[in-house]
Amino acid sequence: MRLHRNLCFAVIDGLTLILNEGKYADKVIQQLLKRDKRWGSRDRGFVAETTYDIVRWKRLYTEIAEVKAPYDRENIWRIFAVWATLRGIKLPDWSYFENTPTRKIKGRFDELSNTRKFKESIPDWLDELGVKELGESIWTKEIAALNEQADVVLRVNTLNTTKEKLQALLFDDGIETESIKGYANALKLKERANVFQTEAFKKGYFEVQDASSQLVAEFLDVKPGMRVVDTCAGAGGKTLHLATLMENKGQIIALDIYANKLHELKRRAKRNGAWNIETRPIESTKVIKKLYDKADRVLIDAPCSGLGVLRRNPDAKWKLQPEFIDNIKITQQEILQQYSRMVKTGGQLVYATCSILPSENKAQVDLFLTSELGKDFTFVKDKSILSHKTGFDGFYMALLEKK
Numbered sequence: 001m002r003l004h005r006n007l008c009f010a011v012i013d014g015l016t017l018i019l020n021e022g023k024y025a026d027k028v029i030q031q032l033l034k035r036d037k038r039w040g041s042r043d044r045g046f047v048a049e050t051t052y053d054i055v056r057w058k059r060l061y062t063e064i065a066e067v068k069a070p071y072d073r074e075n076i077w078r079i080f081a082v083w084a085t086l087r088g089i090k091l092p093d094w095s096y097f098e099n100t101p102t103r104k105i106k107g108r109f110d111e112l113s114n115t116r117k118f119k120e121s122i123p124d125w126l127d128e129l130g131v132k133e134l135g136e137s138i139w140t141k142e143i144a145a146l147n148e149q150a151d152v153v154l155r156v157n158t159l160n161t162t163k164e165k166l167q168a169l170l171f172d173d174g175i176e177t178e179s180i181k182g183y184a185n186a187l188k189l190k191e192r193a194n195v196f197q198t199e200a201f202k203k204g205y206f207e208v209q210d211a212s213s214q215l216v217a218e219f220l221d222v223k224p225g226m227r228v229v230d231t232c233a234g235a236g237g238k239t240l241h242l243a244t245l246m247e248n249k250g251q252i253i254a255l256d257i258y259a260n261k262l263h264e265l266k267r268r269a270k271r272n273g274a275w276n277i278e279t280r281p282i283e284s285t286k287v288i289k290k291l292y293d294k295a296d297r298v299l300i301d302a303p304c305s306g307l308g309v310l311r312r313n314p315d316a317k318w319k320l321q322p323e324f325i326d327n328i329k330i331t332q333q334e335i336l337q338q339y340s341r342m343v344k345t346g347g348q349l350v351y352a353t354c355s356i357l358p359s360e361n362k363a364q365v366d367l368f369l370t371s372e373l374g375k376d377f378t379f380v381k382d383k384s385i386l387s388h389k390t391g392f393d394g395f396y397m398a399l400l401e402k403k
Contacts, residue, residue, distance in 0.1 A: 001087075002090075003084065003091070007047055008080065010036075011032075011046075011051050014047070015076050018051070018055055022319070025052060029051055033047060041193075049149075054079060054083050055314045056121065060118050060119065061079045061083060062079060063108075063112055065082045074096075078100075081096070082105055085100065085102050086106070116143070120144060122143060133356075133359060134357075134358075145311075146308075147311070147314075150210070150311040150312050151188050152189040153186055153187070153188050153214075154187045154195065154207070154208055155186060157273075158185060159244050159247070160204050163179065166187065167187060169200045169205070170187075173198050176190040183215070196208075202271070207268070210309075211390070211393075212390065213237060215397065217242045220299055222245050222296075225250040226251075226296040226297055228296060228297040228298075229252075230242060230253070230301070231299060231342070232256060232301045233256045233261070234256055234261045235265050236264070236265030239254045239269075240277075242299070243272070244274070248276050251278065253291065254278065255281075255287065258281075262281055265279055266279055285338075293342070296348075297347060298350070300340075300351045302332045302353050305328060305360060307355050307357060308354040308387065308393050311387070312393070329359065329360060332360060336364065336365075336368045340374070341373065345403070348400065351364065351368075351397070352395065352396060352397040354393060355396060360396075361382075361384065361398075369400075376402055376403055377403065379399075380399040381398070381399050382396070382399065384396050
C-alpha cells in the first residue's frame with residue numbers, strides 16, 4: 001500500500017480531535033469524509049478505517065511509540081508510524097517518519113502482546129472489571145472479539161419488500177449479501193460498502209442494524225393490533241423493527257428524554273412506511289403516569305455502559321469511566337421501577353442492554369423482581385449474547401410478565 005499525503009493528513013487531523021479534544025470518533029470521521037469531493041470509496045475507506053484502527057489500539061500504539069497525552073502532532077505522526085509499520089506498510093521518506101525505529105516497533109509489539117491490557121488496548125480498570133464480572137477465560141475471548149471490526153448487517157424492512165428482492169436489488173448495485181442462520185430478516189454484507197447511497201435505502205427497504213440488536217424486538221413477542229411502548233426509543237432502530245413485526249397495525253408509543261432523537265425517528269419512520277408510531281418526548285413524569293397499566297408490551301432498551309458495542313465505538317474505551325458504570329446501574333433500576341408500571345395485567349416487558357456485564361443485566365432484573373413493584377412480575381426467560389460466540393454485538397434481554 002502506498003501512503004498518500006492528503007489522506008494521511010486527514011487521519012492526523014481526525015486523531016488530534018479524538019485523542020486530545022475528546023470528540024466522538026464517528027462524528028469526526030463524518031466531517032473528515034466531506035473534506036475532498038474527489039476522494040473515491042477506497043480513499044474514504046482508508047481515512048475512516050485507519051482513524052478507527054488507531055483509536056481502537058491507542059493504548060498499545062502509544063506505549064510502543066513512547067508518547068503520552070496530550071499528543072502534539074509529532075506524537076500523533078509517531079503513533080501513525082507504529083500503525084503503518086505493524087501493517088507492513090513501507091513508510092515514505094517524509095520528514096514525519098525520519099528515524100522511525102522499525103525493528104524496535106516490532107520487538108516492542110511482541111513483548112507487549114503478552115499482557116492482555118496492552119494486547120487488547122484497554123484501561124487497567126476495564127480489564128479488572130471484565131475479569132471480575134466474566135472470569136479470566138471468557139473476558140479474554142470477549143475483549144478480543146470486541147476489538148474486531150464489526151460486520152455491516154442490514155435488517156430487511158418487510159413492510160416494503162422481501163429479503164430476496166432486497167438481495168437482488170443490492171446485487172444489481174454491486175453489493176453482495178448473505179443470510180444469517182437464526183436471524184429472520186438479517187442480511188450481512190460480504191464486503192463493506194456505503195449502503196446509504198443506494199436506491200433501496202432511500203426507498204426504505206432496509207435499516208442498518210446489528211444482528212444481535214434485531215433479536216430484541218422479536219423477544220418482546222408483539223402481535224398486530226397491540227399497544228406497545230418503547231420507553232427509551234432514541235432514533236428508533238428497534239421501534240421500526242416493532243412496526244414491521246406488528247405489520248403496521250396497532251399502536252407504538254415511542255418515548256425518549258431527547259426530543260431531537262425522536263425527530264430522527266419520525267424521519268426514519270416516514271422513509272420506512274411505518275405509520276403506527278407516535279412519538280412523545282418525556283418532558284415530565286406525567287407522560288409516563290398517563291400510560292400506567294395501559295400497555296400490552298413495554299420495551300426498556302436501557303441506557304448502559306455500551307461495552308457490547310465496542311467494535312462500533314472503539315473510542316468508548318477511553319471515554320468510559322468506572323463512576324459512569326456505577327451511576328448507570330442506579331439509573332437502570334430507577335427506569336425499571338418507573339417504566340414497568342406501564343405494563344397492564346397479563347402484559348409483558350423486555351429489559352435489554354447492549355452490555356456484557358452481568359451486573360447491568362441479570363443482576364438488575366433479579367433486584368427488580370425482589371422489589372415491591374417487581375413482585376407483580378414473573379420472570380419468563382432471558383438471553384445473554386457474547387460477541388466471541390456469535391461474531392455480533394454483545395447484548396442482554398430478559399422477558400417478564402405481569403401477573
